[in-house]
Amino acid sequence: MSKHTFDQYAITSTVSRIVEGLGFKTPTPIQQQVLPPALRGESLIGQSHTGSGKTHAYLLPLLNKMDESLDEVQFVITAPTRELAIQIHEEVKKAIRFAGKEEAWLSKLLIGGTDKQKMVDKLASRKPHIVVGTPGRILDMVKEEAVDLYHAKGFVLDEADLMLDLGFIEEVDQILVRMDENVQMLVFSATIPERLQPFLKKYLTNPVHIQIEDDKPSPETMEHRLVPLRHKDPADVIIEISKSIQPYLAIIFTNGKKHADQLADDLISRGLEVGVLHGGLSPRERKRMLKELQSLRYQYIVATDLASRGIDIQGVSHVINAQMPKEEEFYVHRVGRTARAGLQGTAINLYKESDLPLIQKLEKKGLTFEFYEVKNGEWKEINAYNERQNRERRTSDIERKAKQMVRKPKKVKPGYKKKIKKEASKNLRKLKRESYKRK
Known part of the structure; x- marks a missing residue:
């Protein structure tokens, strides 16, 4: 078995089918670090950039714990924008399809911009196992008693710093106070601002902290x-x-x-x-x-x-x-x-x-x-912002060297300062000529 494959993790045959369907061969760095603690049910904070594979880093462990015999919400995924929630929900639907569980697992997208009453009616007809959405609309559905999140085993807060910037942390807080205090919390954020700390301390006790440093901050192209x-x-x-x-x-x-x-x-x-x-x-x-x-x-x-x-x-x-x-x-x-x-x-x-x-x-x-x-x-x-500074630094270094090259007389005679200055100028011209030749 190679060092980094999905086989090394304690995943069910159903999740193995999802991995195979997605065409994943090797877990990404964030997946390698998130999967073990997440599969053990531990809460964690994951820091990584967009495109690092974090969606499946939390999705696979959660789907691994799915119990289709239970007619209740088993995990909740929150995102700061409707567009991001839609993208995540598409990945959830894809995973359900690859798992061959279209009839057994139900996922619901709860976002604003859609008819609230229609959403309430749909939720009444069949309870979802998975809820993906924006905090505001999820909270609306909880308050309408259209969805009960108390028994959920996992809660994902995606793009937490953006959630904070857009002012949704209060709504997330209101959702979490209505959930079991032992829910597994998976928080993902590109940065962990100081303002986010009180929220993290309130809901996560000794979480695993994972930080992925990208080798290259942007593509070579x-x-x-x-x-x-x-x-x-x-x-x-x-x-x-x-x-x-x-x-x-x-x-x-x-x-x-x-x-x-x-x-x-x-x-x-x-x-x-x-x-x-x-x-x-x-x-x-x-x-x-x-x-x-x-x-x-x-x-x-x-x-x-x-x-x-x-x-x-x-x-x-x-x-x-x-x-x-x-x-x-x-x-x-x-x-x-x-x-x-x-x-x-x-x-x-x-x-x-x-x-x-x-x-x-x-x-x-x-x-x-x-x-x-x-x-x-x-x-x-044009010249770089620090070109002048570098040029001044190089010039002052050469001037210092030129002065050091001057032989100081053993006996001080009248006009010696003028003589030293003249010799230093001569040395400076020589050093500058050599410096330009090397360029």
């Missing part, structure tokens, strides 16, 4: 460009960029809903047709915007970090950071929307001096940035 703002209006710079690129679809990221609306208005007033996507839109508006994106109505969409994880947008060729994110993980999520499946992708970052610490952290992680400005719709390569 990804190009990262840095464009200095230099007190210019971001909308003006983006208009210049738009003259030089032909995106299939470009996402323009901002930090927050107000900034997104403002930038969209500024770009529209300058003649660029853009869509807007953020957590402040109603479910109906979001649905309409995603439909318009799929029908290629827009080449550009101004968005918040909601679109970097909570929503699946196909065909993104360019990511433009109108504002650099506050944390490196968010940069990785944003640029992760493009260069998928081996395709090319470009990240264009408008930066200010205050963004340099973040850029330096990303460089330490292995990202390579190229420095450009764009004028009259044309890209022009």
Whole structure:
């Protein structure tokens, strides 16, 4: 038996059929670490980036405990957005199909934007074994007594930090107080912000903490460009960029809903047709915007970090950071929307001096940035932000060396300082010539 196969885990023959149907051969790093404790029924916190295989890291252990003789909800999966909940539910349905359990296992998707009474009626006809949905609608169904979650064995909180940002943690809290206190908690999050700690401490006692560090923070087919703002209006710079690129679809990221609306208005007033996507839109508006994106109505969409994880947008060729994110993980999520499946992708970052610490952290992680400005719709390569600092450092090092090379006289005579200065200048010219020859 090879070191990393699904055979090494204590999974049922039904779950083995799911793995086979999915075409999985080797578990991903997050699956390798999550499966053993999750299969033992332990609660855990898993930190990993989008696309790491975390959905099946929690799905397989939960399906492994399915008891079809019980006519009750056995596990609950919550996601911060309807779109993400739909994606997870599709994976659950696929797993049920591969397991050959279409008649025995029932999964229900509980999300907003659908008729509440119809949902209540459907839940009354047959109780689901699996509930997938957004916290608000799940809580609605619990309050309507259309669904009882008390006997559920497992609870998944996916994209916990985004759940916190969008203000849904309170609803998650209200769901959990109506569940058995011994429920297995599986929390997944790209980052664990300080504000999330009280919630985690309340519901998880000594959880297993798993953190997956990606070797490569972005695909090799990804190009990262840095464009200095230099007190210019971001909308003006983006208009210049738009003259030089032909995106299939470009996402323009901002930090927050107000900034997104403002930038969209500024770009529209300058003649660029853009869509807007953020957590402040109603479910109906979001649905309409995603439909318009799929029908290629827009080449550009101004968005918040909601679109970097909570929503699946196909065909993104360019990511433009109108504002650099506050944390490196968010940069990785944003640029992760493009260069998928081996395709090319470009990240264009408008930066200010205050963004340099973040850029330096990303460089330490292995990202390579190229420095450009764009004028009259044309890209022009420029010196790196630290080129002058490096040049000054090199010059001061050479000057120091030139001074050290000067032979100080044993006896001090009149005019010796002038003589030393002259010799140091001579040495400096010689060292500079040698330095340029080596380049």
